Amino acid sequence: MLLLASLSFAAKVAINGAIGAGIAYMLGGEPLAGAVVANLVALFLLPFLPKAVARAGVFTELWTGEMIKAFRTPPAAVGWYDRVRSYDQYVNNDVIHFTELGGDPTVLVNNKTYPLNITKLDDADKPVSLDRFDTEATPVTDDELHAVSYDKMGSVLERHREALKETTWQKAIHAYAPDGHKAGKTPVLATTGETVDGRKKFTVADLVNLKRECDKMKMPQDGRVLVLCPDHSNDLLETSKNYAEHYNINDTEGKITRLYGFDIYEYNGCPYFNQTTLNKIAFGKAAGATDAQASVAFHVGSMMKANGSVQFYHQDAVTDPLYHRNLVNFRKWNLALPLKDNCTRAAVVSAKAS
Numbered sequence: 001m002l003l004l005a006s007l008s009f010a011a012k013v014a015i016n017g018a019i020g021a022g023i024a025y026m027l028g029g030e031p032l033a034g035a036v037v038a039n040l041v042a043l044f045l046l047p048f049l050p051k052a053v054a055r056a057g058v059f060t061e062l063w064t065g066e067m068i069k070a071f072r073t074p075p076a077a078v079g080w081y082d083r084v085r086s087y088d089q090y091v092n093n094d095v096i097h098f099t100e101l102g103g104d105p106t107v108l109v110n111n112k113t114y115p116l117n118i119t120k121l122d123d124a125d126k127p128v129s130l131d132r133f134d135t136e137a138t139p140v141t142d143d144e145l146h147a148v149s150y151d152k153m154g155s156v157l158e159r160h161r162e163a164l165k166e167t168t169w170q171k172a173i174h175a176y177a178p179d180g181h182k183a184g185k186t187p188v189l190a191t192t193g194e195t196v197d198g199r200k201k202f203t204v205a206d207l208v209n210l211k212r213e214c215d216k217m218k219m220p221q222d223g224r225v226l227v228l229c230p231d232h233s234n235d236l237l238e239t240s241k242n243y244a245e246h247y248n249i250n251d252t253e254g255k256i257t258r259l260y261g262f263d264i265y266e267y268n269g270c271p272y273f274n275q276t277t278l279n280k281i282a283f284g285k286a287a288g289a290t291d292a293q294a295s296v297a298f299h300v301g302s303m304m305k306a307n308g309s310v311q312f313y314h315q316d317a318v319t320d321p322l323y324h325r326n327l328v329n330f331r332k333w334n335l336a337l338p339l340k341d342n343c344t345r346a347a348v349v350s351a352k353a354s
Contacts (some may be wrong), residue, residue, distance in 0.1 A: 203352065
């Protein structure tokens with residue numbers, strides 16, 4: 001009997017460990033940590049919980065915690081997002097309060113005129129609600145869980161996590177891009193290269209012109225970031241030896257290279273602009289025949305991001321007598337914005353072939 005009990009205990013530890021490790025792995029966490037947490041939950045918490053709510057309550061907290069960890073560790077593919085300062089600590093009830101600076105004081109050099117002028121710096125409190133991202137509910141039946149253990153649930157959670165992350169990053173780069181062309185404030189430039197597939201290529205000359213516009217509006221030189229859309233990245237691979245030689249060398253930060261004062265990244269979720277008006281297309285709106293994906297430049301110190309709460313929603317199969325299915329989905333609060341509208345961002349959009 002003692003041997004049988006020992007074997008039973010060992011089997012339970014192994015199963016709990018496998019479940020915890022599997023969930024942690026699917027959600028981007030450490031498998032060993034997941035195994036330990038799952039066994040601690042089973043050992044200390046489950047005996048004191050009603051049977052019907054044990055899985056729903058305890059594992060809700062476990063999955064939500066892993067989701068938060070995943071959002072705060074962006075992969076190298078979006079290194080540009082990782083570099084933006086996080087304002088998580090200032091979020092309260094999924095609202096963030098930050099101060100909009102009114103201006104800078106005038107600096108006098110070798111002044112001989114007194115009394116000095118008085119310049120008032122009018123700052124203002126700016127409360128902003130975080131954006132809410134919801135995934136649609138996914139059904140997971142008891143039959144599926146019985147047949148494939150927890151692999152099915154892990155797969156579902158992984159897909160929810162990836163979909164939320166990708167949408168969050170797309171919303172961020174869309175927010176960092178200028179709304180439209182304003183000379184000297186938020187320039188949106190058109191490419192000037194050879195014609196290919198109905199558009200003009202992005203060239204090194206266009207990159208230099210982008211630098212010139214950033215210099216004109218006195219964008220700080222330290223912290224200039226350029227996120228290339230795939231078309232423009234491919235154009236530079238064909239025309240810039242420097243860019244081509246550095247492509248894929250840095251696989252830890254996601255930065256491809258540094259050219260003409262820009263830390264250059266590539267992202268396929270860049271926003272679309274109208275090729276005629278040079279205005280940005282609304283987030284989530286389908287691109288039209290006169291729209292093209294743009295590359296986005298911004299001063300990283302003038303952008304912000306903030307993560308709010310994560311809510312895991314779960315309807316247990318025991319409450320669904322007709323279909324015996326679990327329903328799961330997530331709600332994530334996140335915000336990405338420029339702290340200053342003007343002189344901190346620009347864009348380059350492919351010109352339409354003439």
